[in-house]
Amino acid sequence: MLPMSSSVRRFLLTKAKTYVRTVTTSKPATSFDDDQIKQNYDIIIAGGGMVGCTLACAIGKNSLLSHLKVLLLEGSPQQKYELKPEYSNRVVALNQNTKSLMNSLEIWQHIEKARVQPVRHMQVWDASSNALISFNSADIMDDDVAYIVENDLLLHAVNKELTSPDLKNVNIVYGAKISGYELSKHEALTRNLIKMNNGDTYSCKLLIGADGANSAVRNAMGVQYLSWNYDHMGVVATLHLAEETENTTAWQRWLPTGPVALLPLDSKRSSLVWSTTVDHAKQLLQLPEEQFVDALNDALWKQYPHSSAVEACTSWFGSCLKSIGLPDGAERQLPPSVKSIVSASRAAFPLGFGHSTRYVAPGVALVGDAAHRVHPLAGQGVNLGFGDVKDLTEFLADAIYTGLDITHHSWLERYESSRQRHNVPTQIAVDALYRLYTVDLPPVVLVRSLGTQLTNALQPIKKLIMSHATT
Numbered sequence: 053m054l055p056m057s058s059s060v061r062r063f064l065l066t067k068a069k070t071y072v073r074t075v076t077t078s079k080p081a082t083s084f085d086d087d088q089i090k091q092n093y094d095i096i097i098a099g100g101g102m103v104g105c106t107l108a109c110a111i112g113k114n115s116l117l118s119h120l121k122v123l124l125l126e127g128s129p130q131q132k133y134e135l136k137p138e139y140s141n142r143v144v145a146l147n148q149n150t151k152s153l154m155n156s157l158e159i160w161q162h163i164e165k166a167r168v169q170p171v172r173h174m175q176v177w178d179a180s181s182n183a184l185i186s187f188n189s190a191d192i193m194d195d196d197v198a199y200i201v202e203n204d205l206l207l208h209a210v211n212k213e214l215t216s217p218d219l220k221n222v223n224i225v226y227g228a229k230i231s232g233y234e235l236s237k238h239e240a241l242t243r244n245l246i247k248m249n250n251g252d253t254y255s256c257k258l259l260i261g262a263d264g265a266n267s268a269v270r271n272a273m274g275v276q277y278l279s280w281n282y283d284h285m286g287v288v289a290t291l292h293l294a295e296e297t298e299n300t301t302a303w304q305r306w307l308p309t310g311p312v313a314l315l316p317l318d319s320k321r322s323s324l325v326w327s328t329t330v331d332h333a334k335q336l337l338q339l340p341e342e343q344f345v346d347a348l349n350d351a352l353w354k355q356y357p358h359s360s361a362v363e364a365c366t367s368w369f370g371s372c373l374k375s376i377g378l379p380d381g382a383e384r385q386l387p388p389s390v391k392s393i394v395s396a397s398r399a400a401f402p403l404g405f406g407h408s409t410r411y412v413a414p415g416v417a418l419v420g421d422a423a424h425r426v427h428p429l430a431g432q433g434v435n436l437g438f439g440d441v442k443d444l445t446e447f448l449a450d451a452i453y454t455g456l457d458i459t460h461h462s463w464l465e466r467y468e469s470s471r472q473r474h475n476v477p478t479q480i481a482v483d484a485l486y487r488l489y490t491v492d493l494p495p496v497v498l499v500r501s502l503g504t505q506l507t508n509a510l511q512p513i514k515k516l517i518m519s520h521a522t523t
C-alpha cells in the first residue's frame with residue numbers, strides 16, 4: 053500500500069462521510085411503516101387508459117425491461133369487451149407511428165381482425181370562405197393518412213397482449229382506488245409510496261402517471277400545469293350515411309362556432325366529432341334525433357355568408373396559383389349527407405388545453421393526457437401519448453443497457469426533453485388553429501383563407517405537415 057499524506061487522508065475521509073450522509077439521508081422519510089407495504093414494484097403505472105395499458109405492454113415486452121416487476125393500477129372496474137354490430141361513439145384517428153408501435157407490440161393484429169377503417173383522403177374547408185385544403189395519401193405519403201379505431205376495441209386489443217401468458221412481469225389491479233401518493237424527493241434512492249383506500253400501500257422505484265388530464269400523480273409532483281378550457285364541447289355520435297360509398301375520406305368543416313368532423317367507419321357509417329359552444333352542444337344533445345340530423349346536415353352543407361372582399365381576394369389568389377400551374381383549390385369533393393344517427397349514441401365531452409411544464413421528477417414520469425391535453429381538431433391527443441410510450445420505453449431500456457437504474461435522472465430528463473420537443477409545438481399549432489378558425493372577422497378570414505390556399509397548393513408543405521403529424 054502506498055503511503056498517504058495526512059491531508060489526502062483527511063480529504064478522502066471527508067468525501068467518504070459526505071457520501072455516507074448522502075446515502076443515508078436519501079432514504080425517503082415516510083409516514084408509512086415498511087410492514088404496511090403490501091408489495092414492492094420496480095414500476096407502478098397509475099391509470100390504465102389507452103396510454104397506460106399500452107405502456108405496461110411495451111415495458112413488459114421489452115427484453116431489457118422484462119425482468120422488472122410492473123403493476124398497473126386502473127380506477128375503473130375491468131370492462132368485458134364484445135364486438136357489437138353497431139360501432140361505439142368513441143373513436144380515435146391513429147397515425148402511422150401509432151400503427152407501427154401497435155404492430156411492434158403485436159396489438160395491431162387484434163384490431164385488424166375486428167375492424168378498422170383507413171383514411172386515404174382528408175378534406176378540410178372553411179364555411180366563411182371558399183378556402184379548402186385536401187390531403188391525398190397517394191400524393192403525399194406511401195401509406196394511409198390515418199386509421200379510425202374505436203377506443204374500446206383498442207383497449208381490448210392492448211389488454212389481449214397485456215394479459216397473454218407470455219407477459220409474466222405485469223400485474224393489473226382494476227377498480228383500484230388510490231387515496232394518496234408519497235413521492236420520494238431524492239434522486240439517488242427513489243421509493244414512492246402509493247396508498248390505497250382499502251389501507252394497502254404499494255411501493256415502487258418509478259411511478260408513472262398515466263391517469264389522464266386531471267392527473268393526481270401530476271398534482272403530487274407539484275409541477276406547474278398550464279391549462280384552460282375552450283368553453284367548447286365535443287359532441288360525438290355514430291352516423292348512418294345517406295349513400296354507400298368507399299368512405300375513406302375524413303371531412304372537417306370549419307364553422308364560426310368550431311369544427312365539425314366526420315371520420316369514416318365503414319362504407320355506410322361515420323363517426324361524428326362536432327366541436328361547438330357549450331350551450332349549442334347542450335341544445336344538440338336535447339334535440340329529437342331527426343332534428344339533430346337536420347342540424348348536422350346544415351352544418352355540413354349550409355351556405356354561410358361570405359365577405360365580398362375575402363371572396364374577391366381568394367378568387368384572385370386562386371387564379372394566380374392556377375396561372376403558374378398550381379392547384380387553385382376549386383376542385384372539391386362533396387361531403388356525404390347523414391341519414392340518421394345510431395339511437396342514444398350522442399354524448400358530449402369538455403375540451404381543453406393542458407401542458408405540464410415538467411414530465412419528470414425524481415422517480416416519477418408522466419405520459420399521455422396527464423402530461424399534455426389538446427383539442428381533438430387535429431386528431432393528435434392519444435397519438436402524442438403513444439409517442440410518449442415509445443420514447444419512455446426506449447429511454448428506460450437505454451438506462452438499463454448503460455448499467456444505470458431506470459430512475460436515473462439523465463435518462464428521465466432525456467425522455468422529457470425528447471417528448472416536449474415534439475409535443476409542445478404540436479400543442480401550440482393545434483391551439484393556434486383553433487383560435488384562428490373560431491374568429492369570423494373578415495381580415496382574419498382573409499389571412500387564414502390565403503394561408504389555406506397556399507398550403508393546399510404546395511405539396512412539400514403538405515408533406516411536412518403530414519410528417520410532423522405522424523411522428
Ligand SMILES: Cc1cc2nc3c(=O)[nH]c(=O)nc-3n(C[C@H](O)[C@H](O)[C@H](O)COP(=O)(O)OP(=O)(O)OC[C@H]3O[C@@H](n4cnc5c(N)ncnc54)[C@H](O)[C@@H]3O)c2cc1C
Pocket residue numbers: 098099100101102103104125126127128143144145146228229230262263264265268286287288325401402419420421422428430431432433434435436437
Ligand atoms: C371528443 C374527443 C375526440 C378525440 N379524438 C381523438 C383522435 O381522433 N385522435 C387522437 O389521437 N386523440 C383523440 N382524442 C384524445 C384522446 O381521447 C385522449 O388523448 C386519450 O384518451 C388520452 O388517453 P390517456 O390514457 O392518456 O388518458 P385517459 O383516457 O384519460 O385515461 C386515464 C385512465 O386513468 C384512470 N385513472 C384516473 N385517475 C385514476 C386514479 N386515481 N387511480 C387509478 N386510475 C385512474 C382512468 O380511469 C382512465 O382509465 C379525442 C378526445 C375527445 C374528447
